[in-house]
Amino acid sequence: MPAASRSDHHPLVRKLESIFTLTDDERQAVLDLPMQVAVIEEDQDIVREGNRPSRSFAILNGFTCTYKMTGDGKRQIVAFCIPGDMPDVQSLHLKVLDISVATLTKCSVGFVTHEALWDLCMRHPRITAAFWRETLVEGAAFREWILNVGRREAYHRMAHILCELLVRLRAVALAEDHVCDLPITQVEFADALGISTVHVNRVLQELRADGLIETKGTRLIIPDWERLKQAGDFDETYLHLKQGGAAA
Structure with missing residues (x-):
């Protein structure tokens, strides 16, 4: 498949391009990320609150949710995640996860080491800006969810x-x-x-x-x-x- 076509169909590129314009070189750099792809069955935790991960993951196929648990075991889903999302990218900076991410369907996920993500961001500052923008959009969505549930x-x-x-x-x-x-x-x-x-x-x-x-x-x-x-x-x-x- 030609590079342009592959980039058009790659979930992570599609997601970043929905909020930020990437150059051809930047798209290729995202495509070149070394990903360890895993298939995870539905209703399984991918990461858990309290984990100290050394890698982040992108959803390549399927649906997941980000959630928190009360002390007595009640779950509050705080986001639904779709292909292209990186639900735990904050672990690149926040070393202890304060959320859990679970599969809602059978999913393909691509794990990328923090070392590889840091290297990508150092070589391509605009991709750093794209990830920053994505975390800001995620924060805006959280605020809207609070309004939705609360009012x-x-x-x-x-x-x-x-x-x-x-x-x-x-x-x-x-x-x-x-x-x-x-x-x-x-x-x-x-x-x-x-x-x-x-x-x-x-x-x-x-x-x-x-x-x-x-x-x-x-x-x-x-x-x-x-x-x-x-x-x-x-x-x-x-x-x-x-x-x-x-x-x-």
């Missing part, structure tokens, strides 16, 4: 998170128009939204009844994007994409 009713929380996921998937070419594969269970949505699984089921039924979403297995179809955005009070500005991920 919106369950119906609007769900509408908002569905909007976010569609926009992010479109940005890395994993959604067509307003249709995407979304293999997230009701239990996982419950852990992200801070409500019960029964409540998640009820909210999804209401969104379907109102004509805002359709589901076919893991397939999400959004027949009325503007109404879903309105229901979720959704403004994609906080994702800081180069182009609107879900623009009509």
Whole structure:
């Protein structure tokens, strides 16, 4: 496959390019990162809170979540991660992880040593800026999630998170128009939204009844994007994409 085509299809390049313009040399440098690729089954921790990793990883295929646990064993999902994301890149600077990352589906992940990432950043300062921008966008998303869980009713929380996921998937070419594969269970949505699984089921039924979403297995179809955005009070500005991920 020609280099340009390979870079266009590499998840990490796609993700960085959704928020930052890379030169051809920078794309190639990302492609040349020495990655140890591993396949990890669903519902497995990739890294855990308290770990002191010597490498970070990029999601190449599949979905993961970043989460925290309460003292009595309740899980709060604080982010859903999709191909191209590097959920633990902060471990390059913060030596002890304060989050855990688990697979939601069977995943392919590419592990890169911190030494290799430091070398990449030293040779390509603009790639350092791209990673910095990515961590800032991640922080903006955390703030939006706090608002979503803390101040919106369950119906609007769900509408908002569905909007976010569609926009992010479109940005890395994993959604067509307003249709995407979304293999997230009701239990996982419950852990992200801070409500019960029964409540998640009820909210999804209401969104379907109102004509805002359709589901076919893991397939999400959004027949009325503007109404879903309105229901979720959704403004994609906080994702800081180069182009609107879900623009009509």
